[in-house]
Amino acid sequence: MNRSNRSFKKIGVVGLGLIGGSLGLDLQELGYEVNGLVHKQDTALRAKELGLASTISTDEQILDNCDLVILALPLNELLNPQKRLLNALPKDAVVTDVGSVKAPILELWRNLHGRFIASHPMAGTSKAGVEAGVKNLFKGRPWVSTPDSTTDPEALKSIQSLVISLGSKWITTDAENHDAAVGLISHLPVVISAALIETVGREQNKSIYALASQLASSGFADTTRVGGGNPTLGTAMAASNAKAILRGLDLYRDCLDKFEKQIAEGNWDGLEEQLQKTQALRSKIVSG
């Protein structure tokens, strides 16, 4: 990518955790000057050691003269932004976020900043915090934006070309459909998975519980990974996408009932047919 193609001169990244840190690494690799803003002095020092941005500070002034600011903050901070941060955002800069729920963020931020673009990458690892940033996290992954009638089309286009230069697949949709979709494939799994962990914890027979802990293998670890994730993030997801999750839980309960009935009735042919269908369906969904 040569300098003339670049949409931005200086990019501010607010938060240098998994998403912000990974962005900082990739954007510098693309030749951008990246200014990182973090909460704590400790984090700033560590982020400097790791080279997550060109310049790093705990002072909001670092966003001065940035023509793009990426808010790589947790959902709850995006939905309750600090006044100091709002005051520091340059009026002419394009501003985007990385929150996994879009309708409430768009509703709030379109009134907070004239060039706000609601967007987020579908990418992650099980890590979090300043140590979590990795190169090429976004390569080949979807990056969704949810513009509405108030969205500045030029700002949207500039984010699109930046995201494509990161190697992501650009997707545009409306915020409600987006939230319903991630409710199903990203937020509902957190609840389903957390409930499985609690089920094992509720086992009253001590020998069975001890044995279950000893024997838990990769299957249990995989199925419960998202349910054992960051509690604050899980709560923020649920709080900002409750309708979609509750709708998903209703559907889910029906599916669970069907499996339970087949097992209770010993309908093994029916169960095997059902499992064949879910196997095929998963391949289709996961290969995306």
Next chain:
Amino acid sequence: MNRSNRSFKKIGVVGLGLIGGSLGLDLQELGYEVNGLVHKQDTALRAKELGLASTISTDEQILDNCDLVILALPLNELLNPQKRLLNALPKDAVVTDVGSVKAPILELWRNLHGRFIASHPMAGTSKAGVEAGVKNLFKGRPWVSTPDSTTDPEALKSIQSLVISLGSKWITTDAENHDAAVGLISHLPVVISAALIETVGREQNKSIYALASQLASSGFADTTRVGGGNPTLGTAMAASNAKAILRGLDLYRDCLDKFEKQIAEGNWDGLEEQLQKTQALRSKIVSG
């Protein structure tokens, strides 16, 4: 391990899939002569190319003179063994299995062979079939045996020392507790995970479904991995451990209700506290 410590001279492995093939590789590495029995000529040829056993055949006679036979067969074949196989098992050999449900296997096999040891390794990958065998699959993993009053203590001891030489952690428990425990951490997750896949499949809104498929990320892939596994194996697990799974589903539904109530009532403090507990609990269980 030197030759004098070895409990067995010639080991028969029936089935050279993930477990049988991996056993074949490790046992040869330990210096054992391994005779592999498979169903099909094609499989035998491929297993030979991959070096999964010292000698490989589709003829049951290959088990002659084996002093240990490991039945590395799927659950449904273990519970409905072929007469030809039964006739080919040397009377004096120790015989063990690798089935993940122990009570029905023990009940059947203790009447089929005088030196049968019900056992199984808690190890796996997402692969299956003759290509799936890997070295060191069992290292550091639990290997459970479920002896009862009819079990030959010498035969049990010989399996124990073999399993330890493979690097596994030897665990002895009774078959009922074992089945209840794996019901919770291994079989219940299959149902929970499969129901999640079906939930996405039932989404009637086509744009939401299309978007969900596009956006499905590592979280969805992990949570649904076991639900998208081998349908025949899943059905055999459910059929042979139905009581434990149904009991687990009852407990699970209560946990799900609790999460749903917190979300429906907007009890975010309660939800976050709950997610903190499940996060801590998962670490304890998964670290074993």
